[in-house]
Each structure stands twice: as C-alpha cells, then as structure tokens.
Amino acid sequence: MDRTTGIFVDGMGAAAATSGILNQLQGRIFALLYLQPGPLSLDEIATELEQSKSNISVNIRGLVDWHLVRRSRVGGSRRDQYEAAADFWRVMQEIMERRFRWNVRQVLATIDETERAVEEERGRRDWVQFVTTRVAGLRAFFAAMDAGFGAFAHGKPLDPAALKHPLLAAVPRPRPRG
C-alpha cells in the first residue's frame, strides 16, 4: 500500500473507531476502497489490510448495510467485488433512521413501560405524581427528537427550537384572536 493510502486508511480507521457507528476495521476497509479507482475482491482487501478473509467478510457486511460500500459480481464469476459508495447523504439518512431514531425509540418504549408500571403503584401518591411529571419531561424531549430526526431524514430542516422547550412545543398553541 502506498504512503497516501496508508495515511488515509489509518486516519479513517481511528475516526471510525470513535464514531459509535463503525469499528476501526470498517473505517479502514472503507478508506481503502474509497481511494481505489476500481472494485476490489475480499481477498485483495484482506491482503492489503493484513486481516483474515473471514474478518473482512463479517465487517464488510456492515458497510454494505449502511450503504457505504456496494457489492457487485462481474460477469459469470462467483467472486464478489466491492467498491466504496459516495452518496454520503444517503448514508446519513440511513444512520439517522436506523441508529439514532431507533435508539430514541428505545427510550420512548422504556418510558411507556415505566408509565404503565407507575400507574400500578399503590400508595405513595406524591411520589407517583413526581415520577409521572419527570417521565413526561423526558418523553417530551425524546418525542421531539424522534420527530426532528424523522423530518431531517426526509430532507426537512431540523430546528433546535423544538428541543429547547419540548413541553411548550408539544402543546398546541392557542389561536391568536382575530
């Protein structure tokens, strides 16, 4: 591997490792493919990155899932070819929906469960009141995030105003009088 590619591969690997989306090896695989004029096979990638073929196989699947890499099969050959995709907006949409929004919904689901549980608590009326209020505050914020991320992934601007005061934003405004 030439010096330029080495620097790019190392740097992108390090960035990926702290991304919370890809691991280091996935960052390296993508970086390698991104600087190639043509597609590479599994074996070529494994050799270049000094990793086992099985490890590349497993990790490249994640890259294909995020639409960061395209898999193709040329002619009648049964050898897969891989190349980097360059539609980063598409990747970001995917991450928004399948990672961030999915995570937000985990929280919303937990809030649902918690609200159901607190309704069954016997006695301790003001504690129940307190928990209900707190959980409502969390729900307002995460509901706003869910809506905001959803809109963003569909190409609409994400306005932080809804996150600053989610409780206010969640409540329908009184109509201004004529």
Place this chain on the structure above:
Amino acid sequence: MDRTTGIFVDGMGAAAATSGILNQLQGRIFALLYLQPGPLSLDEIATELEQSKSNISVNIRGLVDWHLVRRSRVGGSRRDQYEAAADFWRVMQEIMERRFRWNVRQVLATIDETERAVEEERGRRDWVQFVTTRVAGLRAFFAAMDAGFGAFAHGKPLDPAALKHPLLAAVPRPRPRG
C-alpha cells in the same frame, strides 16, 4: 428498588448501551437519579445498583461531564451528592460539539494529511488526480457537517440541503443576471 424504578433503570441502561455516548451503567445511574426526588450519595447509588463504589465513581464522572448529572456538596459535609439534571437541550449541545463535531474534525484532519501526502507522490499522475477528486468530495461533505452541527449547537436550524449536494453548496452561486 421499587418495580417502576427497576423498569426505568433497566430500559435506560439498555438504551445507553447502544447509544455510542454512554455505557450501560451510566444509563442506569442516570435513570436511578432521575426518578429520585432528592440527591443521592455515591454509596447509595452503589448499593442500589449493586456495583462497587469505585465503579460508580468512575462512571458518574462521565455523566457530570455531559451535564446529565450535577454534583453538589451540602453544608460542611465532605460527602458528595448527585442528582439528575433535566436540561436535555444543554446535553445535546454538549454531545454535538464534543462528540459529533469532534469526530467530524478527526476526518477533516485525516483529509488534510492525505492531501499533503498525495502532493508528494511522484509519477502516477492520473491516480493522483483521482485521489484528489475523491478526497475533495469527502471534504465537502464533512465540512458541511461541521458547519451544520456547529450552527445547530448554537440554536440554528440544520438544513439537509447542504448535505445533499455539498460540492454545489460549497461553491458560491453565480449571481442571477438582471
């Protein structure tokens, strides 16, 4: 711990574990504190979550760093008290700046290095040309992300348009005639 808190703690722990920001224990600590009417000490948290005090000590520091938990010391006591913060927008700003944007800048720094390296490559003129173009495409996208995240953290809307066609957005538009 009562049933309601248990459900909330477990759910938030699971969500945190896949967040890429907090680990499971940090999610559990925050959840426990969030349903408490008053602050708790390190030892109380450790007992409730069945973890060693040292482990709580280390992990709660991260929560304080993200402004998810406030540390206070009441009166002349030397016992720290912790309570959940509820300004989630502040937390999001912190994450935007110190996590996402920092990560984006890692990529931009790698691109800088790569461009410097490719300039020193001898021969292979069309390969150099190819790499330069590709890296420019990546830079345009990540520069747009950096700008967008920065604006968002300062309360301005984040418009996906700049990410859809970053190369176009980066170039100043020709003035319309007339």
Place this chain on the structure above:
DNA sequence: CAGTACGTTCAGAATATTCTAAACGCTCTG
C-alpha cells in the same frame, strides 16, 4: 494530632469483543 469518613487510583479478575483458521456449503467448470 490521631481517628474516621469520604473520593480516587490502581492492579488484577471477570467479562465482552474482535480476530483467526478450519470446516462447511454453494456454484461454476471440466
């Protein structure tokens, strides 16, 4: 100023993740 009540650090144990090499199964080929 010795004793106690804390928070933190650290070495090593427990656990989870990443990686390899061998085994497997599929598909094309002669």
Place this chain on the structure above:
DNA sequence: CAGAGCGTTTAGAATATTCTGAACGTACTG
C-alpha cells in the same frame, strides 16, 4: 458429477473493556 474457487459460519484464541477490592490521599472531628 468430482474438483476447484468462492463466501460464510463457528469454535476458540487474542485482545480490549469493565469491574472489584485494597491502598491511598485528603479533610473534617473529637
């Protein structure tokens, strides 16, 4: 239809992360 050339699965090795308990430092307390 046997063999070669693939990608994938899997058991276990290598490595990284998380967790504990003991040791330590500091600041109140009697």
